[in-house]
Amino acid sequence: RAPYYLDCDTGIDDALAIAYLLEAAADESRGIDIVGIGSVSGNVSAAVGAVNTLDLIALSGRTDIPVAVGEHHPQGGEFRGGAPHVHGANGIGDVEIAASGASVVDESAAEMLVRLAREHAGELRVIAIGPLTNIAAALRLEPGLPSLVKELTLMGGAAAVPGNITPVAEANIANDADAAAEVFAADWFITMVPLDVTMPNVFLEHHRQALIDSGRPVAVAVGHMLDYYFEFYVGVYGHRASALHDPLAVAIALGDLELKSAPVVRVLVDDTAGPGRGQTVCDLRGVYNGFPEQSGAHTRVVLALEEDFAPTLLARLLLA
Numbered sequence: 001r002a003p004y005y006l007d008c009d010t011g012i013d014d015a016l017a018i019a020y021l022l023e024a025a026a027d028e029s030r031g032i033d034i035v036g037i038g039s040v041s042g043n044v045s046a047a048v049g050a051v052n053t054l055d056l057i058a059l060s061g062r063t064d065i066p067v068a069v070g071e072h073h074p075q076g077g078e079f080r081g082g083a084p085h086v087h088g089a090n091g092i093g094d095v096e097i098a099a100s101g102a103s104v105v106d107e108s109a110a111e112m113l114v115r116l117a118r119e120h121a122g123e124l125r126v127i128a129i130g131p132l133t134n135i136a137a138a139l140r141l142e143p144g145l146p147s148l149v150k151e152l153t154l155m156g157g158a159a160a161v162p163g164n165i166t167p168v169a170e171a172n173i174a175n176d177a178d179a180a181a182e183v184f185a186a187d188w189f190i191t192m193v194p195l196d197v198t199m200p201n202v203f204l205e206h207h208r209q210a211l212i213d214s215g216r217p218v219a220v221a222v223g224h225m226l227d228y229y230f231e232f233y234v235g236v237y238g239h240r241a242s243a244l245h246d247p248l249a250v251a252i253a254l255g256d257l258e259l260k261s262a263p264v265v266r267v268l269v270d271d272t273a274g275p276g277r278g279q280t281v282c283d284l285r286g287v288y289n290g291f292p293e294q295s296g297a298h299t300r301v302v303l304a305l306e307e308d309f310a311p312t313l314l315a316r317l318l319l320a
């Protein structure tokens with residue numbers, strides 16, 4: 001079976017992503033093996049994100065997946081408390097789910113990632129749906145990581161649309177621009193799932209209601225979490241809805257969707273201190289062939305899908 005490592009900052013849309021991945025893995029015919037999950041500070045602290053993750057996977061009956069706590073602070077900076085206005089004080093929309101009582105493993109997320117990459121050399125698929133602090137830390141522990149990992153798919157950045165945390169920067173990249181710059185400069189093939197494609201793919205009230213009506217524990221829990229997320233997004237879309245950032249990255253990593261536009265280009269992350277900090281400068285027109293900081297065009301930037309993602313996500317979460 002194909003081994004997957006997930007790095008997350010759980011988070012409401014991270015919870016949707018975890019649920020999607022668990023449901024896909026539950027389908028034996030898919031051959032998906034979730035070999036580890038790491039948490040990183042972003043929407044909540046790495047420690048809180050790990051607890052949310054453990055509780056969610058226990059709700060799905062998966063107590064066998066190791067969860068590691070990752071980096072608390074971004075590189076060279078301080079964790080500033082996350083995004084309670086978006087994800088609630090506990091990160092999951094202030095919804096209470098049963099405490100699993102399970103423990104995290106005795107290694108950091110970066111250590112876990114490096115160990116798994118060595119154990120599954122050339123096979124490990126990495127999906128990152130939070131700030132890239134753990135991935136950059138793993139690169140420092142093992143500079144040969146890019147050749148050990150089969151592929152890296154990440155939710156982050158904005159190619160040709162505005163940012164969501166500054167005029168130009170998306171939250172996962174902006175929360176640790178130094179780490180992101182290192183990850184994008186390393187010599188591996190990246191699939192980037194930016195705001196360009198995540199913002200137009202949304203859940204609406206009828207999707208949320210279907211999750212709650214299903215009576216399935218994880219679907220019901222994420223349905224209730226979405227109530228909080230929908231309220232935040234009223235200020236963005238003008239009505240109750242939620243962008244499907246993180247589950248979309250998981251679905252693309254699993255090859256579940258047909259991509260309409262996904263050019264392979266050079267991407268430079270602005271890690272300077274100015275107003276552009278955290279911007280993903282994507283060379284969509286190929287004008288920067290002499291980009292000195294880049295090792296070439298090795299990032300597939302997903303700009304559009306052939307289909308609306310919401311039905312695929314809903315169907316996956318409602319499968320008996």
Ligand code: BDR
Pocket residue numbers: 011012013014043083086129130155164170171172245246
């Ligand atoms: C990303 O930032 C986080 O708040 C979400 O979980 C997602 O990973 C969207 O910009």
Ligand code: CA
Pocket residue numbers: 008009010011013014042043129130246
């Ligand atoms: Ca996230």
